[in-house]
Amino acid sequence: xxxxxxxxxxxxxxxxxxxxxxxxxxxxxxxxxxxxxxxxxxxxxxxxxxxxxxxxxxxxxxxxxxxxxxxxxxxxxxxxxxxxxxxxxxxxxxxxxxxxxxxxxxxxxxxxxxxxxxxxxxxxxxxxxxxxxxxxxxxxxxxxxxxxxxxxxxxxxxxxxxxxxxxxxxxxxxxxxxxxxxxxxxxxxxxxxxxxxxxxxxxxxxxxxxxxxxxxxxxxxxxxxxxxxxxxxxxxxxxxxxxxxxxxxxxxxxxxxxxxxxxxxxxxxxxxxxxxxxxxxxxxxxxxxxxxxxxxxxxxxxxxxxxxxxxxxxxxxxxxxxxxxxxxxxxxxxxxxxxxxxxxxxxxxxxxxxxxxxxxxxxxxxxxxxxxxxxxxxxxxxxxxxxxxxxxxxxxxxxxxxxxxxxxxxxxxxxxxxxxxxxxxxxxxxxxxxxxxxxxxxxxxxxxxxxxxxxxxxxxxxxxxxxxxxxx
Amino acid sequence: xxxxxxxxxxxxxxxxxxxxxxxxxxxxxxxxxxxxxxxxxxxxxxxxxxxxxxxxxxx
Numbered sequence: 001x002x003x004x005x006x007x008x009x010x011x012x013x014x015x016x017x018x019x020x021x022x023x024x025x026x027x028x029x030x031x032x033x034x035x036x037x038x039x040x041x042x043x044x045x046x047x048x049x050x051x052x053x054x055x056x057x058x059x060x061x062x063x064x065x066x067x068x069x070x071x072x073x074x075x076x077x078x079x080x081x082x083x084x085x086x087x088x089x090x091x092x093x094x095x096x097x098x099x100x101x102x103x104x105x106x107x108x109x110x111x112x113x114x115x116x117x118x119x120x121x122x123x124x125x126x127x128x129x130x131x132x133x134x135x136x137x138x139x140x141x142x143x144x145x146x147x148x149x150x151x152x153x154x155x156x157x158x159x160x161x162x163x164x165x166x167x168x169x170x171x172x173x174x175x176x177x178x179x180x181x182x183x184x185x186x187x188x189x190x191x192x193x194x195x196x197x198x199x200x201x202x203x204x205x206x207x208x209x210x211x212x213x214x215x216x217x218x219x220x221x222x223x224x225x226x227x228x229x230x231x232x233x234x235x236x237x238x239x240x241x242x243x244x245x246x247x248x249x250x251x252x253x254x255x256x257x258x259x260x261x262x263x264x265x266x267x268x269x270x271x272x273x274x275x276x277x278x279x280x281x282x283x284x285x286x287x288x289x290x291x292x293x294x295x296x297x298x299x300x301x302x303x304x305x306x307x308x309x310x311x312x313x314x315x316x317x318x319x320x321x322x323x324x325x326x327x328x329x330x331x332x333x334x335x336x337x338x339x340x341x342x343x344x345x346x347x348x349x350x351x352x353x354x355x356x357x358x359x360x361x362x363x364x365x366x367x368x369x370x371x372x373x374x375x376x377x378x379x380x381x382x383x384x385x386x387x388x389x390x391x392x393x394x395x396x397x398x399x400x401x402x403x404x405x406x407x408x409x410x411x412x413x414x415x416x417x418x419x420x421x422x423x424x425x426x427x428x429x430x431x432x433x434x435x436x437x438x439x440x441x442x443x444x445x446x447x448x449x450x451x452x453x454x455x456x457x458x459x460x461x462x463x464x465x466x467x468x469x470x471x472x
Numbered sequence: 473x474x475x476x477x478x479x480x481x482x483x484x485x486x487x488x489x490x491x492x493x494x495x496x497x498x499x500x501x502x503x504x505x506x507x508x509x510x511x512x513x514x515x516x517x518x519x520x521x522x523x524x525x526x527x528x529x530x531x
Binding site: 307309310311313314317328329341342344345347348349353355356357358359360361362363365 | 476481484485488489490491492496499500503504507508510511513514515517518519522523524525
């Protein structure tokens, strides 16, 4: 297999700009790899090989002509299949939209194209993004590349994005995150992922799960690549009225390698004490590493995060039901049973419960903001457990059986509720060799500090450079 | 809050225009009961002056 596919996006962009490799060579290598591995991994729903090669040839011509090149020029990326793509079907991982071909691109898709990225295709996901395991009965559940023998979940809902990046079937991907759907697959697939602040990146042209909780962001093998992609995507968009007009900083310039003086809050009981022992130890070791790099660490306890589950459940149930109501009445049989049932739940949540969910969000947000008065970032495990086998309904955490689904989103969902930026980077492996994720949360619109810490950690460790056994 | 019964769920579903079979209603009932019970906790803890907020200081 061509080793080019394992190079970070930033390195590929540099090599292409320097005419050391051709975008055609890079994209052909990725497409060959998809052809070889994706029959098993099931990460793509649609591969746009011909269009990708045509774009790569145009990118090559631009390089040779000495034209001004975007920061992602020639870099192969892939999109969770809920980003609208003009002329390319966008299924949302569903049968309902199996043949839907949008007439325009999502804003972020246009922005990635403007930055020179080459889109390889559309990635598998939990149906309509409604599930943290990343299962999909319609297109096949993606296989977590960290276990070559047991079919394990990739985490969701951006399961195809997580597995495709981990297995080097693209250099970077877009995910979306309503309760953890970027960070959970990043954690379970051993890659880096960033959920930006609510309002930092446009959601226009992205199929919603719950408008007020949905975030879109990059998933890559390194934090630096997430910074590169975020810089190309972020910023005000008149098509999404919730986007901020705050200027977009140079995220790559923020990656100084230094965390000296940064004040880290290690999130206490709700997070650390309900994580598995191996996950807890890995996070404590990561914190020790960061301390060794010059950051200071103190424990912090957030009292109101225990309300996040109820708040998020009320909001997601009602917003998702509102979006799906007509289809649920007219075409219910086209949903998988599990997703259909949970969508229907929203019909029985009252308006008062929905508003109470939104009221609770403000309480939680205020407490998190108060913590940021004395701290620069917060850290915790991304998930309490590593990747479970497909079909597992519950898992053992700290000697007790716990239901899988709420366990997976327990640590990530609070920051969808509050809107703070949050990343996940690999920080260890279990005894079975499965990745563990470190979650890093920042102040609103301070993705730069989150990425700086994540990048500095990756300069000091090698967890993000390991290759999964099922990735050839 | 009193626990919802299957009959009440059936009636609510009808009002919502959802045509659910008996097995579907039976599977949905524990989900609805659990959700209502979880959301009840919010009612108990929210201060009266807490306002709704759905997005972060969009500037």
